[in-house]
Amino acid sequence: MTEGTKSNKVNMKTLAKVLNVSIATISKALRDSHDIGDETKQRVIETARLLHYVPNPYASSLRKRSSNTIAIVIPEIADSFFSQAINGIESIVDQEKFHALIYLTHDSYEREAQMFNDLTSGRVDGILMSVASNTKDTQHIQNLQKAGVPIVFFDRVCEDIPAAKIKTDDFNSAYIATSHLLNQGCKNIALVTIEGYPSILLAREEGYKKALAEQNIKHEESNIITCSNKYTQENIAVLKDHITKTKPDGIIATVEHLATATYLACEELTLNIPQDIKVVCFTNQITAAILNPPLTTILQPAYEMGRKAAELLFGHLSGRFIQMEKENIILPSKLVVRDSTRISD
Amino acid sequence: MTEGTKSNKVNMKTLAKVLNVSIATISKALRDSHDIGDETKQRVIETARLLHYVPNPYASSLRKRSSNTIAIVIPEIADSFFSQAINGIESIVDQEKFHALIYLTHDSYEREAQMFNDLTSGRVDGILMSVASNTKDTQHIQNLQKAGVPIVFFDRVCEDIPAAKIKTDDFNSAYIATSHLLNQGCKNIALVTIEGYPSILLAREEGYKKALAEQNIKHEESNIITCSNKYTQENIAVLKDHITKTKPDGIIATVEHLATATYLACEELTLNIPQDIKVVCFTNQITAAILNPPLTTILQPAYEMGRKAAELLFGHLSGRFIQMEKENIILPSKLVVRDSTRISD
DNA sequence: TTTATTTGCTTAAACGTTTACCTAAATTTA
């Protein structure tokens, strides 16, 4: 609607008429082609500036069969990790003068598959993604790859797909977190994870088990608490129930949105952190330091992961990194110790 | 690069050839035109499905002169308010089968103006935006409006531009927050704001002043603390300096990212919240309830604001809401009282 | 029955770029 004054749009035709040259000359001059003389180039550029010419991206994309646009496909956005990762991605997208379409799967395979179907249109030149936690069938992703759209996974990667991957050392950081709890005196550590079990959570679980095994603590399957991947009150109930039954003295929350649930569950059970129970969480929440008590976290290099993923993608788009599937980059997370795992005196 | 197997792309031409009809028939059948018989329509739809036909958005956008894409222009993304607002926007964008391009101004006027220049290309059919805090000259926005691109402001609106606006009741909620602090016994309340002074912060300041005036407390200009709009350590120093000098017994932080700085400043000065100083912050941080102490907040209806803004925009795009500039919607924020403003016994 | 209308489809132009190919003049090379 309101088409209004769209008629006076200045395009290459306008410029060509004004300068009395062909449209081809305009196009070539603006792309700095060797076909065009310096003087003509200057006149074209100057006139374009004067008339506020802005190229039509859709005509350009149609003709060039490339869009200068990428897709960011992530489970959710109200999550510090993904927000920070987007910042990293955006820093490169901006630099490359590309554009970024945002797609939220809400951690649903169905939505993810549907989005990928849309993306077979050639809408984007590449994709940066973190897969939904319940994505088992990866046909939609492979189809797009076959169609020639490069995909870079970050954080929640698909291990079985040959593509560039940016991960953090999930196994190792869970191992470190668990060892830390053990060293702080915990004997009975629960691992809070979410349904759907993406591969990174499996890695975290393995790291947790390794640390237990090393200190000769038998792993009980009942110590794995499975919550919903949604931010919901129900998780608090699940946690309270589990904590009441298995009485852990340490908890590792493997995903960000379970930090609040864990704290609230402990509070409602009048358990004191860290005296009664010690807590560490995989989170990039900026408020971790001012929580009650300050939360020991596994801090992931979210910004850097986003940046690196984008760098790889653009490297590939510009001809470097021919063998994308060989790129498997692991950026280290770090344990930031705070009061929630302090030994009480 | 890697053009690869893009050759076997199926387009309308392919379908036309397979079905032995014209391209126009394909196009019209897929758009459910009355021109085409039911039987033919079914055959077209069936074949399109079978051959996995996906329309080329760029050809379509070029021809239709509309893109089914909107732009979300916001200062930053690692901010709970904007993250939640994007969720709200996305819920509508998804429903309307549109696409959303994300643009982060990093709260810089220069970047914002540059982005708007790009958007004069017709890349998007509409814009949802929160202006950068240092945007004084709004020529770039007006230019785009003149070019026929509808803009809906949310949260950080441009008061002087005739456009749809979704706000929260900044004046009133600051008034309520201030009154709350006064009722809790504060006598000397500082207002923490940021440089650049967007209009919503002015409104918050006015609400603050009104509450003071009502209780006959003289407003001191020195009680306004101006921080940077960046997330930086420096803000903590500024706060500490100010708190040391003016010794406030209450603080209102007007923007989300100052909550952490405020808490840390108090901690470093070994001031007890709420005993020595009470704190309330405009924030949607989900962790507010588990901070030390739990933070009293002005909770903004971020998701709803995003949703409403998108609804208005799509209403306009589909012909409703002809007079967008008349739309000025105010959604209420609410004061969520927690321990950071509790009267100590 | 004749005329008007509807139905179902086709033709072809248009959207605004980009680019392969052509051409004429200017310059260089032999």
Next chain:
DNA sequence: TAAATTTAGGTAAACGTTTAAGCAAATAAA
């Protein structure tokens, strides 16, 4: 000086849709 090459542009097709205009056959109205 003649031939080859370079320079500086122009012509026109192509990208994949959408849609105005047209048209023949079928149906309805007179």
